[in-house]
Amino acid sequence: MPKEVKDIKLFLELARRKDAKTARIKKNGSKLIKFKLRSSRYLYTLVLNDAEKAQKLTQSLPPGMFVIFIWYLRFGMGVRDTGHCFLELSLIRRIQGSR
Numbered sequence: 001m002p003k004e005v006k007d008i009k010l011f012l013e014l015a016r017r018k019d020a021k022t023a024r025i026k027k028n029g030s031k032l033i034k035f036k037l038r039s040s041r042y043l044y045t046l047v048l049n050d051a052e053k054a055q056k057l058t059q060s061l062p063p064g065m066f067v068i069f070i071w072y073l074r075f076g077m078g079v080r081d082t083g084h085c086f087l088e089l090s091l092i093r094r095i096q097g098s099r
Contacts, residue, residue: 034047
């Protein structure tokens, strides 16, 4: 079940719990940055507009957690074609430390 979190401190408290497994960081072409935290029961989502806050939040995730970075790149298909193709790049990183 998904739940949206509005507070950064609450999101960090949820990330420090034992049942928190992975964190996904999605960056769209726009300025929105989404943090998705998978726990045993819920998928928590935090949406940020500020890139500096997102960088600080990424650095303050707990050690030992798997972090998946996902970027969306937009490519035009041609002059006459109105559709767009999205390329998803993902990078998986494990934050050093024991859990």
